[in-house]
Amino acid sequence: MGYCVTLYFAKLLVWDKVLGLGSTDALAGFCGDYGQSRGLLLLCQTPLRKRCKDHQAVKMADDEIKAIVAETLVEQHRLHQESIDAIVSKVVASVLASLGIEDDDRKELRVDFQHLRRWRKSVEQAQSYTFKAVITVVATGLMGAVWLGVKVALGK
Numbered sequence: 001m002g003y004c005v006t007l008y009f010a011k012l013l014v015w016d017k018v019l020g021l022g023s024t025d026a027l028a029g030f031c032g033d034y035g036q037s038r039g040l041l042l043l044c045q046t047p048l049r050k051r052c053k054d055h056q057a058v059k060m061a062d063d064e065i066k067a068i069v070a071e072t073l074v075e076q077h078r079l080h081q082e083s084i085d086a087i088v089s090k091v092v093a094s095v096l097a098s099l100g101i102e103d104d105d106r107k108e109l110r111v112d113f114q115h116l117r118r119w120r121k122s123v124e125q126a127q128s129y130t131f132k133a134v135i136t137v138v139a140t141g142l143m144g145a146v147w148l149g150v151k152v153a154l155g156k
Contacts (some may be wrong), residue, residue: 008091 093103101109 003090004091004095007095008088 096102
């Protein structure tokens with residue numbers, strides 16, 4: 001997953017922003033989107049003021065303004081999240097494809113990984129049993145040597 005994120009940020013920062021060879025609108029985030037949308041809002045308000053004789057007379061309640069702003073921000077966040085999900089999904093699929101793992105091979109790959117995990121656990125268990133057996137043999141040998149030493153010392 002780290003490689004995917006690294007590739008994604010490399011594409012965003014180096015390719016799009018530094019070299020200027022691509023375009024990724026979502027990189028600016030809410031701050032950049034807010035500034036752009038505010039400028040667009042001001043441009044749209046100017047013709048409205050010209051058409052409306054008394055533009056100051058049109059007043060909205062603070063609650064209405066807050067509701068409109070909240071709805072707009074929620075919609076922008078939802079669209080931003082959907083675009084991020086789509087981009088990350090494409091990046092992950094392309095990285096897996098570059099490693100030779102196609103979409104159709106995912107089930108087979110999962111079974112292979114499960115088999116490798118079972119095999120690794122059985123090898124670890126065998127190593128544990130082997131270690132215990134070696135310790136038992138060494139301890140038994142030492143105890144036998146001590147017993148023989150005691151027997152020879154008492155036999156004299």
